[in-house]
Amino acid sequence: MRRISFLMLRMSTEMVACIAMEAISILENIHSKGFIHGDVKPENFLLGPPGSSDEKKLFLVDFGLGTSYLHQLYKVSESFPYKWIDEKWEKGYHVTAMATAGNRWAIVMSTGAGFYDQVVELDFMYPSEGIHERWDAGYMITSTAATCEQVAFVLSKHKRSTDMSQETLRTSEFSITHVEVKFPLPLINWEKDLYITSLCYGPIST
Known part of the structure; x- marks a missing residue:
């Protein structure tokens, strides 16, 4: 797999536009199925391996922050x-x-x-x-x-x-x-370390 973020330095304007349209199509397809990726960035878009049938196919990877809000x-x-x-x-x-x-x-x-x-x-x-x-x-x-x-x-x-x-x-x-x-940062292990999940401002009791 090849990262788009590196290949874009050598791509023509037309190729970048085609990739952008394909990326939008991928996101629309994901959203239509009720999922949100949550971390869309160039580093998470890959092209298939050179010489393979997927060489010109765009892939969206790393769904670690993805969720399935349907409505x-x-x-x-x-x-x-x-x-x-x-x-x-x-x-x-x-x-x-x-x-x-x-x-x-x-x-x-x-x-x-x-x-x-x-x-x-x-x-x-x-x-x-x-x-x-x-x-x-x-x-x-x-x-x-x-x-x-x-x-x-x-x-x-x-x-x-x-x-x-x-x-x-x-x-x-x-x-x-x-x-x-x-709440130690950076977070190393969510299973062992405490991390901030919510903050609010309001009345307190001592």
Whole structure:
């Protein structure tokens, strides 16, 4: 296989345009099947081996960041839209992202997110007891967001069995020291090292 990023230095403008069109066609095909590559860049496009029947065929490789979101919905609300979330759970959607602005909530829900069960911990302060109970039951925090009055944690159970652990940090000042100690970078082994999965700004209890 030959990397496009190196070969492009010797390609004509017409050839580069043809490769670009083929790359778009590949991505459209992937998206039509409900997948997102997640890391599209020249280094991940390869041409087939010289002299083979695939010599002029373009390939997209490295799906390590790929996912299979089939459909997404979003909701913007003046209050946390738990009823809407509950209705979408029944239709196979799961919360995949949350954000806030002032007292407004924005929720994104997706199908094919890799979860088979999901719960929400919504409170006026950090819901320590509820989170630890969910951890003991096999849930993992997959999304967080907060306003000045409320904080929401979404905890999910993954379809694939996982041997994972989580920690949370509440602080009035972002601690880079804690991050460097608890979440070592660069990440070497996801199975052994802790890494940041979610951040939010909101009320804390000491």
